[in-house]
Amino acid sequence: MRRMTARPANAHQARLLKLLRDGGPNSRAQLGDQIDLSRSKLAVEVDRLLETGLVVADGLAASRGGRRSHNIRLNPGLRFLGVDIGATSVDVAVTNAELETLGHINHPMDVREGPVAVFEQVLAMAAKLKASGLAEGFDGAGIGVPGPVRFPEGIPVAPPIMPGWDGFPVREALSQELGCPVMVDNDVNLMAMGEQHAGVARTVADFLCVKIGTGIGCGIVVGGEVYRGTTGSAGDIGHIQAVPDGRPCACGNRGCLEAHFSGAALARDATEAAQQGLSDELASRWETNGGLTAVDVAAAAAAGDATALDLIREGGNRTGQVIAGLVSFFNPGLVVIGGGVTGLGHTLLAAIRTQVYRQSLPLATGNLPIVLGELGPAAGVIGAARLISDHLFSPA
Amino acid sequence: MRRMTARPANAHQARLLKLLRDGGPNSRAQLGDQIDLSRSKLAVEVDRLLETGLVVADGLAASRGGRRSHNIRLNPGLRFLGVDIGATSVDVAVTNAELETLGHINHPMDVREGPVAVFEQVLAMAAKLKASGLAEGFDGAGIGVPGPVRFPEGIPVAPPIMPGWDGFPVREALSQELGCPVMVDNDVNLMAMGEQHAGVARTVADFLCVKIGTGIGCGIVVGGEVYRGTTGSAGDIGHIQAVPDGRPCACGNRGCLEAHFSGAALARDATEAAQQGLSDELASRWETNGGLTAVDVAAAAAAGDATALDLIREGGNRTGQVIAGLVSFFNPGLVVIGGGVTGLGHTLLAAIRTQVYRQSLPLATGNLPIVLGELGPAAGVIGAARLISDHLFSPA
DNA sequence: TCTACTTTTTCCACTCACAGGACAAAGGCG
DNA sequence: CGCCTTTGTCCTGTGAGTGGAAAAAGTAGA
Incomplete structure (x- = not known):
């Protein structure tokens, strides 16, 4: 089923759509308070949006003591698909146009099985969500992949942990399959966008979002916008040297952060x-599980196991050391820690904080919160939905 | 003498002024080719600019085979003052509105003598430039100081190497003395702007500019704009740990990059x-000079002295290691190396390149030039002039 | 219940920025 | 000397947007 989602015709309409997305239903008068437009102009633009079907009138607004007014809201039938492809699992969620999660499912899957197999899985999960009545079709989809992406084209470039994905036209292929616009980005960037939209970073313009999962990456937000770098590999901090002449890393160097601390390293x-x-x-x-993962370490640490706690502290110190450097360099207003190892919780956070507050200069750390992400595994898919909605709610 | 410099009334005029600044004199037709405006609208805006006196008509333009046209150029009487306060010396230059350097003088001076003494020196140098007939007055001034600055107010904050400057209202005070608008920024940011305007970084949107002088700092340019961080201390990379448990640093930590390599460390x-x-x-x-500076090391290295070369290589390795981390994180399109130790030249550059190309991932380094700055000591003052001209050539 | 006051929406006239065509001025070229 | 090109100027039409007036629909108090 093809859905003919309209696009805003001008910047005013785009602005209105984003206000409605982030602020929920609003009367025309309330919209007028938030946007710098005359009532007449506003009415015209709202009428045009109503014509396109992107927004609908929806009951009466709460009275402020005068003529009653109707609420305007984004079309409640709009559906976005958020996909977060991790190294070892896939998350898929459906949201409405206000980016509220309506359904979210997770499935273990090795990204190394390649794009074709992964997409089959993603499409099956999307079909499942549709079948459960959450959506009749999708108006747009955002996809996060665990590696660098040439953003404008939506194509992974030289992804170290994704053999077979290099140059695969993810955006094009998925757009074809789903029959809707698609945007692709690095999973870490999407996590940052998620925490920015609905998490701890709502009010911060410049922040870092460090994701510690199978690997380690960092989302960079400058002036409210994700910074992707010249070739789309910005934030690739897993291969910064953390230990001189340290452990050999898959990348060919020694002492990379990722070789010393990450989900994979921790399990080993x-x-x-x-x-x-x-x-x-x-x-x-x-013995029980026939193997160990970061989750086991977290559980052992929670049970007070000294070895597990030491491993976490050690890794936190290494990570904190690298983050301290980034803080000195970037002077962010917030550092968010997230990803699979968030379960390691406050032991990890404490170790990181200690290093950063000790090593960076007071001017940079003076008012610098270092916090765990608020959204957990939902950050990626919400960020993905946000990505595509930002795209669709911009003038064509 | 107070000069009543007008400001552009709208974005079109601002755009035109910047075109004339960066492209020199142009006919109206040539301007029309570069700006998206109808000929009529363009003519109106140019006329208004002529009325303000910011631009003047100036002879005939080169014929392109039709009706002859007059050139429009920025008022040749406009003068900007560029001031670069370093740790151990002060640079002052006068430019015209096209940011061409008309005169440039340098004077040794310890920034620790405090703002009052330094400003006396700066004003004396400015007066000297005026006396030599280069300017009758200044329409604006840009100032660079070797420490973090709260940019909107133009006030240094907690500068480690500038005792007595913390909280001093540099912008306000100098504006009073000079009788013209003033903008203040970190010296490294100005170097980056200088290289961007007239140096090696003319065509690059995202780059890093590493200045190795008495200390070490880094200018960060994102999308053509200098990024200053949440508290104005972005780029403060001198105190990133380069050597675990290394030398003690003035900041209280150990192993800071600056403690291992900088003009001061090299001299020691x-x-x-x-x-x-x-x-x-x-x-x-x-014995000859009664002491050694980075300049002596450079000279010894040029003469083939093995010890001097080793010192430079060692320092370059340390610096390269830190830069490698920044490259992984920031994925710039260019890295510029500048500052007092540029005299160390290609030995230093080679060491830095080796480290970066070895340690960062191919995707980030694949097409990454690492070059010496083109402007030398002029970068700072040109950047300063650029800073104030950007300000004055924006709508009020 | 009636009146006075608000809030919200709709309608309309007016302003202003800007585009683009017509035309004039001033050159080159055969 | 005529034709074409380039450049500058004038003028009018158009569409975006503002802001006031009036209508619609409510609340609060006498």
Whole structure:
């Protein structure tokens, strides 16, 4: 089913759509308070938006003591698809035009199975969401992939952990399959957009969003806009050297942050500790599950296991050291920590904070909150929905 | 003498002024080719600019085979003052409205003597330039100081190497003294703007400009605009840890980049080497000059002194390591190396390049030029003139 | 219940920026 | 010397947008 989603005809309409998206239903008068337009002009633009079907009239607005007014809201039938492709799992969610999550499902999947297999999975999940009555079709989709993306074309470029994806026309292919506009971005950037839209970063113009999952990446927001760098690889901090002559890394260097701390590194370290008999807690989990992941380390740490806590602290120190450098360089107004290892929680956060507050200059850290992300695994898909809505709610 | 410099009344006029600044004299027709305005509208705006006196008619334009046309140019009497306050010296230059340097003088001076003494010096230098007939007065001035600045107010904040400057209202005070608008910024940001306007970074939107002088700093340009960070301390990379548990630094930490490589550190290392008799070349210079600076090291290196070359290579490696991290994070389209130690030239550059190209990922370094600044000590003052002209050539 | 006051919406006339065509001025070229 | 091109000037039409007046529809108090 093809849906003919209209686009705003001018900047005023785009502005109005974003106000309605971020502020929910509003009367014309309330919109007038937030936008710098005369009542007459506003009425004209709203009427045009009503004609396109992008927005609809919707009951009476709460009275402010005068003539009753009708609410205007984004068409409640609009649906966006948010897709977050991780290294080891896929998240898919449906939102309405106000970016409220209507349904969210997760499925384990190795990204290395390649774009064709992954897309099959994504489409199956999207179909499932449709089948459960949440959507009849999609008006747009945002996709996050765990690697650098040539943003304008929506094509992954030289992604280290995604063999087979290099140069694959993700945007084009998915747009074809779904029959709607698609935008593609790095998963970390989408997490940053998610936390900016609905999470801890709502009021901050310049911030960093560090995602510690299978790998480590960092979303950079400058003046409210995601910064992607010259070739789309900005924020690729996993291969910054954290330990001189440290562990060998898949990238060919030694001592990369990612080699010393990440979901993958943590799992390996924990396994080693369990095998060496350093931790009964980890050893028993190893036997039970036939392997260890970051989740096991988190659980062991929560149970007070000293080895697990040490691993987290050690990794937090390394990460904090790198972040301290980034803070000195970038002087953000906020640092958000998120990703799969958020379960490591405050032990990790404390270690990172200690390093940053100790190593960076007071002027940069003086009023710098370092916090965990608020949205957890939803950040990516919300960010994806936000990405496509930003695109569709801009003049064509 | 107070000069009543007009300001553009709207964005079109601002645009025209910047075209004339960056492209020199142009006929109305040529301007029309570069701006998206009808000929009639263009004529009106040009006429208004002529009325304000900001631009003047100036002879005939080169014929393109039709009716002859008059050139329009920025008022040749306009004068900007560019001031670059370094840690150990002050640069002052006069430019015309096209930012061509008409005169440039340098005077050694320790910034630690405080704002009052430094301003006395700056005003004396400005008076000297005036006396030599280069200017009758100034229409605006840009000032660079070696420390973080709260940009909107033009006030240094917590500058580590500038005791006595914290909170001093530089912009206000100098505006009073000079009788013209003043803008203040970090010296490194101005160097970046200088190289962007007239140097190697003319065509690049996102780049880094690393200045290695008495200290080390980095100008960050995002989308053609200088990024200053939340508190104005962005680019303060001198205190990023380059050596774990390395040398103690004035900031209280250990292993800061600045403690291991900078003009000051280099002078100290060279002195040590001379005293230990590791290098005859350096020792003889030490005796001759009664001390050593980065300039001596550069000269010794140029003469083939192995110790001097080692010092430079070692420092370049450290710096390159930090820059490699920044490149991974920021993914710039260009890295410019400048500042006092540019004299160390290609030995330094080679060491930096080696580290960056080895440590950062290919996608970020693939097409990344790392070059020396083109303007040398003029970059700062040109950047300062550019700063104030950007301000004055924007709608009031 | 009636009156006075608000809030909101709709309608209309007026302003202003701007585009684009017509025309004049001033050159080159065969 | 005539024709074409380029440039500058004038003039009018158009459409965006403002702001006031009036109508519509409510609340609060006498």
